[in-house]
Amino acid sequence: MNQWEQYFRKVVPYVPGEQPSVPGMIKLNTNENPYPPSPKVKKAMEELDMDKLRLYPDPTSHALAEALSTVYGVNKEQIFVGVGSDDVLGTAFLTFFNAEEPILFPDITYSFYEVWAGLYRIPYVTLPLLEDFSVRKEDYYRKNGGIIIANPNAPTSLNMDLEAIRDILLNNKESIVIVDEAYVDFGGESALSLLAEFENLLVVQTFSKSYSMAGIRIGYAFGAPSLIKAMNDVKYSYNSYTMNLPSLWYGAEAVNDQAYHNKMLAKIISTRTWVIEELKKLGFTMPDSKANFLFATHKEIPAEKIFLALREKNIYVRYFNKPRINNYLRITIGTDKEMETLMSALAEILKVTSLTN
């Protein structure tokens, strides 16, 4: 080992889902949206004036914040914009979680939370979800340095009702509570409506899932002006120009096209409804999903076996080899056609596997 290595910051990095590019594959492993973004984004891309790229982008992300402000009915001083919600969440961890008391989050949730906690040396305690994967809100009524909850949760897909979030806020008036709403548009209820009541609430959303723009990298947070200012102070102390100029424009175009957004959401929700019924017929069970994915387990065949067999057939879903969830598959809702192919593949795999058992 070189002498200098002792001064390296040691971290255990986040492991994203694989991004294979096999021709003809069906990709249901990272919760991307199967439909294209709004046609207004395409038009903006075609009209982009190359000469503008000579200049630095607006560090305040004004145009995008303005569009979000109008559509979501929140003042501009209450909006923070970042490079995907991962950037927004990472900035929030760095800004708000500096107490000696540990921060709290569920044992089964977005695995990036413990990665940021590790990176920034934030003490944390994970609280076990109940057997049915629901959050026991009373577990969060204890001294802490902050709370983060994904709602709907990932990878469980379960939604917690707003009353429970409100109870957690009522019992935590001295720390910041972050609600990660990456999937809220697929049937959850946003904590945005609680913003007027709680100055310690930060609501984080993204363009990656419901707006079909994972490749553009835009996330945003809503919170009290004092919280947003604190996050901006940290951002300006690290990298003032996080948002590239085209993405600020494309993001605004996407948000302004709510008619298209709602149409795509309805489509995914209706696909989810029939997929749930079909999976149940094949012997799967799953929590009630309010997200664009299902978290399914089979009554006989181990999840890992199904995962590998699907991969043989060029169908990618997500499998987590972790305690409590190692018999589950996380399946993104794709197009109707993709889901039909998945169903026939599953029927075949289950038939062959139960014959050889």
Ligand SMILES: *Cc1c(COP(=O)(O)O)cnc(C)c1O
């Ligand atoms: C996908 C996801 C994110 C981050 O998405 P970005 O692409 O960085 O916006 C954050 N939280 C959860 C729970 C997610 O599933």
